[in-house]
Amino acid sequence: PNNEGSSAESHIDDLVSKLPPKEGLVLYKNYWLWPQTAKNIMLLQDIFKPRHDDIILATNPKCGTTWLKALAFTITTRHRYNFHDHPLLTHHPQEVVPFLEIPTNEDLSYVETLPSPRLVSTHMPMSLLPGSIASHGCRIVYICREPKDAFVSLWHFLKRIHGGHAPDLDSMFNRFCEGSLPSGPFWNHCLEYWKESIASPDRILFLKYEDMMSDPVRYVKKLALFLGVPFTGEEEEDGVHEQVVRLCSFEMLSGLEANRAGNLKLRPRPNVVYEKSAFFRRGKVGDWVNYMSEEMGRKLDYIMEEKLKGSGLVL
Ligand code: A3P
Numbered sequence: 001p002n003n004e005g006s007s008a009e010s011h012i013d014d015l016v017s018k019l020p021p022k023e024g025l026v027l028y029k030n031y032w033l034w035p036q037t038a039k040n041i042m043l044l045q046d047i048f049k050p051r052h053d054d055i056i057l058a059t060n061p062k063c064g065t066t067w068l069k070a071l072a073f074t075i076t077t078r079h080r081y082n083f084h085d086h087p088l089l090t091h092h093p094q095e096v097v098p099f100l101e102i103p104t105n106e107d108l109s110y111v112e113t114l115p116s117p118r119l120v121s122t123h124m125p126m127s128l129l130p131g132s133i134a135s136h137g138c139r140i141v142y143i144c145r146e147p148k149d150a151f152v153s154l155w156h157f158l159k160r161i162h163g164g165h166a167p168d169l170d171s172m173f174n175r176f177c178e179g180s181l182p183s184g185p186f187w188n189h190c191l192e193y194w195k196e197s198i199a200s201p202d203r204i205l206f207l208k209y210e211d212m213m214s215d216p217v218r219y220v221k222k223l224a225l226f227l228g229v230p231f232t233g234e235e236e237e238d239g240v241h242e243q244v245v246r247l248c249s250f251e252m253l254s255g256l257e258a259n260r261a262g263n264l265k266l267r268p269r270p271n272v273v274y275e276k277s278a279f280f281r282r283g284k285v286g287d288w289v290n291y292m293s294e295e296m297g298r299k300l301d302y303i304m305e306e307k308l309k310g311s312g313l314v315l
Contacts, residue, residue, distance in 0.1 A: 036269035053117035062153035063145035070248040104265035126192035145209035148288035187307035250283030
C-alpha cells in the first residue's frame, strides 16, 4: 500500500477504536458491526466506484443471501451457461457473487476489477452504503426474512463458525431483541430498504424469503423483470424459469459436493473461517418453533410490530 493509503487506514483504525463497543461489536451510525466490518465500510466509501449498471444484493445476515446470489447470478448469466454444466454445479453461490465489505484473500478493491455489469452483495444497511451508489442509480435487490427464523438461523451459524462456543440461545435472543447483533437492529435494516423501495420501486426491489419459498417461479420472473432481463415467451415455454428455480433450490444446492465440503475464501475478520456447508442448514419457513419458546416468539413479534408500526411493512 502507498503511504496515502496506509495513513487513511490508520486514521480509520483510530475512528473504529473510538466507537462504542459491546460484546465484540461496535456501534457505527446506529448499527452494530464487527470492528473489521466497520473499518471495511469506511474504507469502501472511497474505494467503491459505482457503475450505473451495478446490481447490489442487500440482506440482513441469514435472510436468504446465498439463495438470492444463486438466483440473480443464474438469471443474469443464463445466455452464457447451460444448466447441465452450470458454474453453480461446481461453485458455491458465495463464490460467484462477491461481498462488498467481506473480502476474500483479495483486497477490498477486488470488485473494481470485475467487468460490467457487476453483481455484488452486501449486509450493509442502506444508510451505510457508499454515498455514490444512490447518485449512480444502481439497482438494489433486498431480501428480508421473518425475524424469528432469521434469528434461529443466525444462532446456528454463529455456533458453527465459533466451533460450538457461541453464546447460549437466551442471551443471544436478548441481544437480538435489543438490536445489538451484527448488522442490527434487524428492524432498522429492513425499514431503511423498505422505505426506499416504496419511494423508488424501479431502483429497489424488496423481497421476502417466505413469499419466495411459497411461489419461487413467480418471484424468479419478478426478479428477472426487475434486473432488466425478463424471460421471453419462448423461454417460458421451454421452462427456463423453472430450471432456474430448480437449480437454485435448497435441495439442489445443499446436495452438491461444491457446497458440502471445504471452506470459503471469504475473510470476514481475523481467524474466522466460513465452512461452505454452513450456508445450507434447513431452508425451511417456521423452523423457529423447534428452538424458541412461544413466549420468546410473542416477545419478538411484539417488538417487531412496535418497530414497524405505520411503515406498511409486515414481517
Ligand atoms: P436456515 O438456517 O433457516 O436453514 P444466508 O444465505 O443469508 O446466510 O441465509 C442462510 C439461510 O438461508 C439458511 O437458513 C439456509 O439454510 C437458507 N438457504 C440457503 N440456501 C437456500 C436456498 N437455495 N433456498 C432456500 N433457503 C436457502
